Amino acid sequence: MTEPKLVFTGPPGAGKTTAIAALSDIPPIVTDVRNSDASLAKTHTTVGMDYGEVKLAGDERVRLFGTPGQERFAFMWRILARNAMGLVLLLDNSRADPRADLRLYLQAFGELLRDTPCVIGVGRLDTHPEPSLDALADELEQLGWVFPLLAVDVRQREDVLLLVDTALAQLEARQWQDTQS
Numbered sequence: 001m002t003e004p005k006l007v008f009t010g011p012p013g014a015g016k017t018t019a020i021a022a023l024s025d026i027p028p029i030v031t032d033v034r035n036s037d038a039s040l041a042k043t044h045t046t047v048g049m050d051y052g053e054v055k056l057a058g059d060e061r062v063r064l065f066g067t068p069g070q071e072r073f074a075f076m077w078r079i080l081a082r083n084a085m086g087l088v089l090l091l092d093n094s095r096a097d098p099r100a101d102l103r104l105y106l107q108a109f110g111e112l113l114r115d116t117p118c119v120i121g122v123g124r125l126d127t128h129p130e131p132s133l134d135a136l137a138d139e140l141e142q143l144g145w146v147f148p149l150l151a152v153d154v155r156q157r158e159d160v161l162l163l164v165d166t167a168l169a170q171l172e173a174r175q176w177q178d179t180q181s
Ligand SMILES: Nc1nc2c(ncn2[C@@H]2O[C@H](COP(=O)(O)OP(=O)(O)OP(=O)(O)O)[C@@H](O)[C@H]2O)c(=O)[nH]1
Pocket: 010, 011, 012, 013, 014, 015, 016, 017, 018, 019, 042, 044, 045, 046, 047, 067, 068, 069, 070, 123, 124, 153, 154, 155
C-alpha cells in the first residue's frame, strides 16, 4: 500500500486539529485562526486544513489531513477528499444534535464513501452519554451505512491511533477482497 491518505472530518470542535496533533510524528501543519463565531466555545478554528504524518508498524507512513469543520468551508471538504483512502468522522456528543452532524458529514462525503472505508469516533460520551453509541449505530443503519463506531478522546494518542488502525484494517480487507474477485 502506498502512503495512505486519511481525512479527518466532523463538526467544529469535534477535535480534528487536536487528533492530528496528538498522533502526528512531525509537527502538524495547522491553519487555525482566532474564532469569531460565538456559537463555538473555543478560541481557534481551522480555515484551511490540518496536516500530519504517522509511521505505523512496518514503516508504513500514513498522511493525515484534517478538514475545517465549519460548513462555510465545504469547498475544502471536496478538495481534501480527493484521493483519500479512508475517512475518520469525529463527532462531539456535547453538541446540540450529534445525529444531525452524523447525517450532514456522511452526506457531504457520500461520494467518497462509495468506495472508501470510514470509521466514526464519538467524543465526550463520558459527560454526554446521549445519544448512546447504539443509538448512533441505529441512525447509521437507517442511513444505509455500516461503519465502526468508537468512543474516543481525541486528546489521547492511543485513541486516535485506534481510529487510524480501524480505517486501515477496513482498507486492507477491501484490497484483499479485490484480489479475490
Ligand atoms: N474537556 C474535554 N475537551 C475535549 C475533549 N475532546 C476534545 N476536547 C477539546 O475540544 C477542542 C477541540 O478543538 P479542535 O481540535 O480545534 O476542533 P476541530 O474539530 O479541529 O474544530 P474546527 O477546526 O473548528 O472545525 C480542543 O480544545 C480539545 O482539547 C474531551 O473529551 N473533553
